[in-house]
Amino acid sequence: MTEVPIITELRLPTRLGFEKVAMNTAASVASIMGFSEDRIDDLKTAVAEACINAIEHGNKLNERLSVVVTLAMSEEALEVKIRDQGGGVHAAMHVPDIDRKMRGEEDPRGMGMFLIQALVDEVEYVSGRSGSYARLVIRLNPEAVNKA
């Protein structure tokens, strides 16, 4: 690999189920990079959840819009950007409370952003004039970054 990131890009229809295309592509790229199976499983769930958010909340299930997923592999990390044409994420991440869910005091859904945050090394939500994106990063050696 060189210092220039190697890019893979997908354009997905705004339809639930197509997040699996992004999820499986991300898994293939991560496998090429040498990530372990458990890290690839983490990435698959995080990418799927970010795509579902883009489809449901970003593009509001409007099938005339697309979700664009860009995977940039470098020597240290895989960065995945999931772009939609919505207004972006404005609410703070909600930590799900299972006790409240079991008592019916909290929506049983609403766990996607928490899972994304928990399963990858870095998450960022960016909003612009022409849409928004979630940026997820997993690192081949996250301990090296933490020590730096």
Add this chain to the structure above:
Amino acid sequence: MTVSPTKTKVEQNADLAVMRFEGDITSASEQAVLGKYRGLNAPTKKILLDFSKVSYLNSSGIAIVIQLLVAANNASQKVVCFGLSAHFVKVFTMLGLSKYTSLHGDETAARAAVV
């Protein structure tokens, strides 16, 4: 085409029910999970959820599993899960589901947990 619909096979014996899921568990799985749960015989007190043939599970699908746990908890039924991959055991634990259902590697261990 992109979604593998959930198939649920239910086996009932006295007060024990086994719900065997196959395919994807997503927001489209309400009938296959909750609908099948609501159709269990009245004396059911123990429920085993078999995830060993589930190929894809997302947070919307987990939310439906939580709804099943809520209903079962309200009906004083015990629910145990088996066949989840190591990744989804981690996810269920991370989300706190393991407070309300036990997670087992295989059916033998799951059955032993409800004896």
